[in-house]
Amino acid sequence: MKMIIMGPPGAGKGTQASTIASAAGVPAISTGEIFRRHVAEKTELGTKVAALIEAGEYVPDELTNELVASRLSEDDAQEGFLLDGYPRNPAQVAKLDEILEEMDTELDLALELVLDRETLVERLLGRAKTEGRADDTEEVIRRRMEVYEEQTRPISDIYASRGILRQVDGDGSIEEVAERLAAAISDRSGHHR
Numbered sequence: 001m002k003m004i005i006m007g008p009p010g011a012g013k014g015t016q017a018s019t020i021a022s023a024a025g026v027p028a029i030s031t032g033e034i035f036r037r038h039v040a041e042k043t044e045l046g047t048k049v050a051a052l053i054e055a056g057e058y059v060p061d062e063l064t065n066e067l068v069a070s071r072l073s074e075d076d077a078q079e080g081f082l083l084d085g086y087p088r089n090p091a092q093v094a095k096l097d098e099i100l101e102e103m104d105t106e107l108d109l110a111l112e113l114v115l116d117r118e119t120l121v122e123r124l125l126g127r128a129k130t131e132g133r134a135d136d137t138e139e140v141i142r143r144r145m146e147v148y149e150e151q152t153r154p155i156s157d158i159y160a161s162r163g164i165l166r167q168v169d170g171d172g173s174i175e176e177v178a179e180r181l182a183a184a185i186s187d188r189s190g191h192h193r
């Protein structure tokens with residue numbers, strides 16, 4: 001299965017991605033995680049993207065696309081993968097189409113976690129407090145939400161029009177949401193075979 005998972009900031013996308021990817025036996029590929037590693041290791045890429053990430057803005061497509069193209073060419077991604085946090089705008093959707101076409105394959109499923117905006121802001125503010133993340137101010141949190149609405153939300157329509165979008169209610173415990181996602185995946189792999 002070749003899948004992507006999208007969802008607004010605070011939806012628990014990263015946690016869910018690792019769980020469902022290992023259940024499906026495919027690597028979870030998180031662009032956010034790769035960027036954070038570069039920032040922590042102070043690589044050239046890391047120094048370029050640190051300020052953007054901290055401000056809740058997206059990294060430029062050229063940098064992101066290149067990173068994904070190279071990651072998807074690795075051996076472990078040939079039979080399947082779960083992209084977490086990519087694509088994040090329509091131009092990245094087009095780029096991913098190209099990458100997959102070159103691999104002579106296509107996407108099977110786009111999962112979207114759906115949650116109410118205020119629930120998300122509350123969650124993120126709570127998390128900022130308990131984890132003592134001073135950079136996660138309400139301003140940055142609202143900005144992240146805005147960027148998601150403007151740039152990323154539209155890609156769910158693209159995948160819907162292709163018939164591969166599955167929206168999943170993201171409100172509930174980690175286990176409940178994981179079960180809903182697993183059901184969407186097994187439903188799709190039934191069609192797929």
Ligand code: AMP
Pocket residue numbers: 014031032033035052053056057058059060064084085086087088092
């Ligand atoms: P995430 O962990 O998916 O929330 O990603 C953390 C941050 O990394 C985002 O807020 C962006 O600044 C950056 N990022 C991750 N994936 C992308 C992407 N596909 N396009 C642009 N920026 C990204």
